[in-house]
Amino acid sequence: MSKVATLEIDGKKYEFPITIGTENEVAIDIKSLRGDSGVITLDPGFKNTGSCESAITFLDGEKGILRYRGYSIEELAEKADFLEVVFLLIFGELPNKEELDKFKEDIKHQSEVNLDMKKVLRGFPPTAHPMGMLSSLTSALIAFNPKSVNVDSEEDMYKAIVKLLAKFPTLAAWTLRRKNDTSLENRDNNLGYVESFLKMMFQESGKEYKANKNVVAALDRLLILHADHEQNCSTSTVRIVGSSQAGLFASISAGVSALWGPLHGGANQAVIEMLEAIKADGGDTSKFIAKAKDKNDPFRLMGFGHRVYKNFDPRAKIIKKAADEVLAELGVEDPILDIAKGLEKAALEDEYFVERKLYPNVDFYSGIIYRAMGIPTEMFTVMFAVGRLPGWIAQWREMRLGKEPIGRPRQVYIGENLRSFKELDNR
Ligand code: ACO
Secondary structure (H helix, E strand, C coil), X not given: CCCEEEEEECCEEEEEEEEEXXXXXXXXXXXXXXXXXXXXXXXXXXXXXXXXXXXXEEEECXXXXXXXXXXXXXXHHXXXXXXXXXXXXXXXXXXXXXXXXXXXXXXHHCCCCCCHHHHHHHCCCCCCCHHHHXXXXXXXXXXXXXXXXXXCCHHHHHHHHHHHHHHXXXXXXXXXXXXXXXXXXXXXXXXXXXXXXXXXXXXXXXXXXXXCHHHHHXXXXXXXXXXCCCCCXXXXXXXXXXXXXXXXXXXXXXXXXXXXXXXXXXXXXXXXXXXXXXXXXXXXXXXXXXXXXXXXXXXXXXXXXXXXXXXXXXXXXXXXXXXXXXXXXXXXXXXHHHHHHHHHHHHHCCHHHHHCCCCECCHHHHHHHHXXXXXXXXXXXXXXXXXXXXXXXXXXXXXXXXXXXXXXXXCCCCCCCCCCCCCHHHC
8 A cells, every 4th residue: 555645636746655553454644634734634534534543342343353452341241340441441451350359449448439429419409311311420529639630740641630530420310319319329349349339329229239140240241342443422522621731530421421312321211211212102113213214203213323333333233132132130021122123123124224334332231221120220420430430540541642633624615705893773
């Protein structure tokens, strides 16, 4: 492959270096374009724009490949536990036993959340959406940890990262406790990360709580599947907010807000609401497929389609199998699972979806598992956020260590040209 790309504008030629990634991804480095020619590129939604070079996650949407730090998602989901994957994503290598034990202990030691944070939480009405509460609480953590992270110190960076990993599941669980108006507990340090998270969500006062170990394992796996997905909407948000040198907690709080939207992490909630609507309507999936295809109808098949995966989403494959296993294990019969399978089959046979390469994404089946675990629909995106936290942190750390410049796109202005101010009486 040539090492330069040539662009001709108005008869004048400009040359740009070509960058090739380790998986042979080819990019034209256009940093000098505007300086040399006065011209910019236009790419709404960044469909064709690489915002950074990154060594964290590789995905190939055509082939359905997803790897964290070179390890396949299938192998990690089968063999690793969530905190091993967290360490891998953030620090680049799988931890050895000593490193992993220390990491887990450090997280335990930082798990307590300042009592005044409970006052912040109680300021929200129980009707508040848990994602709104989670984003605000993450931001509020700054008030109780005001010292900014010295990113040139590995130790400082490590401490801030551990603090956030330790407190975030507590904040996430508390958003559910606030909705249910139940007591707010800190983490039980006798339990692992995932089990203690379940306990903080579900323990009833005065009663013993024992999580089903298969449920713990299934949730651990779900969190691994959500842990990173390169430059998606929320991750790009975290990197761009962090690029202004706003702190880690502020950047992650922005990521939580970005994840909330129904076109991103909010899709898992939207999927269940859609399946419920189909059920309430008598279960006729063809009507909803027709609505999704109708260009005059804003309805979309939630949990279908992906900006990058144009063949299949490897996470959806693993999750579909896990949904069957978890429901069987818990003895849950959920008619919604049958509707989901029927909908998937009908869509995969429909020319509209085939032509546009629309396949079930990670969110199509994850909500069904969360539901079987007794997690309320409004909490699904919070579950996603707990899973995605290490990815956001890893990407923030990479961006800060790489001393990336502040993120600041340009635009093509299409508004009015210069005009004179009209006095109020003349308008
Ligand atoms: N239902 C019906 N039609 C769809 C769907 C869908 N779910 N998704 C895409 N299309 C159609 C579009 O209408 C468009 O059709 P056209 O070419 O005739 O105009 C074509 O497929 C391409 O769609 P775009 O919106 O251009 O694709 P884009 O890459 O911008 O969007 C997205 C990807 C946002 C995920 C989209 O597929 C969608 O809205 N899906 C439903 C929401 C969802 O499940 N989001 C979760 C994504 S995974 C995640 O964030 C974790």
